[in-house]
Amino acid sequence: MDLYMPGTVSWWESQCYYHALAYLGREGIIICRPAERYVCLGLHDDLEQEIDRNFCHEHGLPLLRRETGGGVVLLDSNQIFYQVVLSRENPIVPARRTDLFGRMLMPALRVYNSLGIEARLVPPADIKAGSRKCSGNAAGDIGQCVVYIGNLLLDFDHEIMSSVLKVPTPSFRAMLKKALRDHILTIADSIGTVKSQYLESSLAREFSALFGDLNRREIDAELKDTALSLRDRLTSEEWLCMPGHRSGLRSVKIAEGIHVKEIETGKMQTATVLVRERVGEAADTNPVEVTEYAVR
Amino acid sequence: MQYAEMKIREDVKYDRNNFWIRPDGASALIGLTEYGQWVIGDILYLELDPEGKAEAKGDRFGSIESGKWVGSLISPVSGRILQRNPVVLENPNKVNSSPYDEGWLIKVELETNDELGTFLDGEEYRSFVKEQMDREL
Numbered sequence: 001m002d003l004y005m006p007g008t009v010s011w012w013e014s015q016c017y018y019h020a021l022a023y024l025g026r027e028g029i030i031i032c033r034p035a036e037r038y039v040c041l042g043l044h045d046d047l048e049q050e051i052d053r054n055f056c057h058e059h060g061l062p063l064l065r066r067e068t069g070g071g072v073v074l075l076d077s078n079q080i081f082y083q084v085v086l087s088r089e090n091p092i093v094p095a096r097r098t099d100l101f102g103r104m105l106m107p108a109l110r111v112y113n114s115l116g117i118e119a120r121l122v123p124p125a126d127i128k129a130g131s132r133k134c135s136g137n138a139a140g141d142i143g144q145c146v147v148y149i150g151n152l153l154l155d156f157d158h159e160i161m162s163s164v165l166k167v168p169t170p171s172f173r174a175m176l177k178k179a180l181r182d183h184i185l186t187i188a189d190s191i192g193t194v195k196s197q198y199l200e201s202s203l204a205r206e207f208s209a210l211f212g213d214l215n216r217r218e219i220d221a222e223l224k225d226t227a228l229s230l231r232d233r234l235t236s237e238e239w240l241c242m243p244g245h246r247s248g249l250r251s252v253k254i255a256e257g258i259h260v261k262e263i264e265t266g267k268m269q270t271a272t273v274l275v276r277e278r279v280g281e282a283a284d285t286n287p288v289e290v291t292e293y294a295v296r
Numbered sequence: 297m298q299y300a301e302m303k304i305r306e307d308v309k310y311d312r313n314n315f316w317i318r319p320d321g322a323s324a325l326i327g328l329t330e331y332g333q334w335v336i337g338d339i340l341y342l343e344l345d346p347e348g349k350a351e352a353k354g355d356r357f358g359s360i361e362s363g364k365w366v367g368s369l370i371s372p373v374s375g376r377i378l379q380r381n382p383v384v385l386e387n388p389n390k391v392n393s394s395p396y397d398e399g400w401l402i403k404v405e406l407e408t409n410d411e412l413g414t415f416l417d418g419e420e421y422r423s424f425v426k427e428q429m430d431r432e433l
Contacts, residue, residue: 043359043366044341069364094432095335098363124337124363141367245341245361 002028003207003214005200008077011038015064015234016227017219018083018149022142024226027090029207029214030083031200037076037157039164041065043140045072046244052166061164064234065242068149070125070138071253074164078155078186080199082108082207084148093146097139101125104148107206108135111152111199117190125150126256132185133255152199155188156180168250168262172272176252176260179274183254303330304422305396309415311372312424316396319412323378326371327400328391331425337362339388344369344380344402351375353411357402360388373411375404 004017014034021028039061041047047063050072056063075081084104086093094100101124109127112119112134119129127135127150137150162177187194208214233239249262249270259275273280308316314332318325333339344358351357351371358369381400384390391399406412416424 042361044343044361067366069361069366095428096337097365097367098337101364124365137364139365141365244343 001207001211001214002026002217003204004028004030004032004217004219005204006030006032006219007197007200008033008035010034011036011062011075012064012231012235013227014075014081015040015066016230017223018085018147019067019142019230019234020223020226021085022145022147023230024222025087025144026085026223027087027145028085028217029211030085031080031203031207032083033077033080033196033200034075035077036062037074037160038062038064040073040075041240041244042070042072042138043067044069044244046246047240047242049244049246049250050166052164055163059160062235063240065240066138066140066149066234067142068138068140068147070136072165073136074157074161075151076157078153078157078188080152080154080196080203082150082152082203084207085145086147087145088141089144097141097146098124100146100148101137101139103210104139105135105137105150107203107210108150108152110206110209111202114202115187115191115194117185117187122256124256128255129185129190132183134185134187152203153184153186154194154196154199155186156184158184165252166250167252168270169272172250172260172262175272175274179254179258179260183258297334302334302425303396304418304425306418308396309412309417310421310424311415313370313372315370315372317372317412317415319406319409323403323405324373324375325400326373326402326404328395329421329425330395331428333392333395333399336360336367337365339391342369342384342388342391342401344385345377347377347380349377350407351377351404369401371404372415373404374407376407377402378405379403 009032011034017030109119117129119127122128125137126133135150139148158180167173251259251261253259257277261275262270265271308318314329316327316329340361342360353374355371356368357371
């Protein structure tokens with residue numbers, strides 16, 4: 001298995017190299033981090049519904065739509081990415097792709113554990129410490145390959161994230177910001193500053209434990225050229241504006257089982273609730289049972 | 297899900313990407329098999345190419361998402377999409393609950409009937425699924 005550790009790369013390179021590997025049919029693991037902050041949509045996110053484009057424009061936040069699942073994420077240099085590209089023919093790839101998350105997340109889980117953070121896997125693809133998410137992950141079939149991607153969170157800007165997303169009311173935004181703060185855990189929150197190089201080499205060691213000896217490679221011309229052409233497509237206006245999953249009332253997933261949702265309260269009125277394992281908690285009322293809500 | 301519980305019907309044809317094909321004259325209905333939907337898991341969203349679009353066999357005709365994984369829907373036949381199933385576009389979970397009936401995906405005007413001879417019948421598909429499931433035990 002090839003290992004690429006280009007260190008800090010541009011925002012688009014941090015997404016396009018794994019797409020390039022997959023389209024080239026080359027297996028490999030990439031460990032990197034983006035130099036700049038940007039916003040990344042999942043394949044089926046609806047940009048019009050999800051993103052405040054004015055805010056992104058005013059703050060110079062570029063947009064890219066990846067070809068994997070999961071929702072909108074704010075990515076920056078305080079996150080270390082791991083991206084695993086496997087051939088569909090690789091015997092470790094199961095027909096049920098989500099069954100492989102457990103193994104693919106093991107290196108990140110062990111790195112967290114080695115830092116003294118008691119992280120655990122929450123199916124299908126979250127890593128949590130206590131009730132707080134500390135790693136976001138996704139997967140997708142791309143070309144003749146399957147990719148599994150995720151990150152280690154050194155730190156996270158809840159304020160910017162809550163502003164990137166389009167929301168219906170100021171109270172929704174306030175609850176969103178609080179939910180992000182309460183339910184996302186960073187390494188800085190837990191143990192303070194850890195050098196990114198240390199985390200990158202720890203991840204490489206753990207992936208080596210999973211896959212055996214890794215063949216360290218540099219980003220080559222074929223990979224770079226393919227990534228460049230993919231950048232144009234994954235950031236094109238047509239691709240970004242592709243219609244996606246829409247819901248009648250706004251809902252933002254924070255972590256598995258935790259959503260900030262707008263719910264109908266009757267007479268054309270709505271309220272914002274934090275839904276935790278199907279129980280809604282409004283800011284100023286007692287917990288309410290939420291009988292129907294989208295899992296997304 | 298156990299192999300014995302997997303519903304495989306005899307009145308449709310199958311391909312190795314876990315789609316069933318039900319030919320009806322010059323057109324055919326296409327959907328995911330019970331094994332196909334089980335492999336994907338709880339379907340959260342699916343996107344289907346627009347009606348009128350021509351697809352070659354092996355082309356991507358849509359995409360599907362479950363549990364943070366997304367994948368492509370690969371056309372088992374060459375032809376033009378006559379109809380998308382509005383039920384599954386509104387409620388993708390119908391593919392999980394009723395893969396052979398309410399959960400069909402698209403109706404296609406077949407470019408040729410020649411491709412129909414390449415598909416598996418129920419017995420052959422049953423063997424294929426057993427082989428897939430045994431491989432992962």
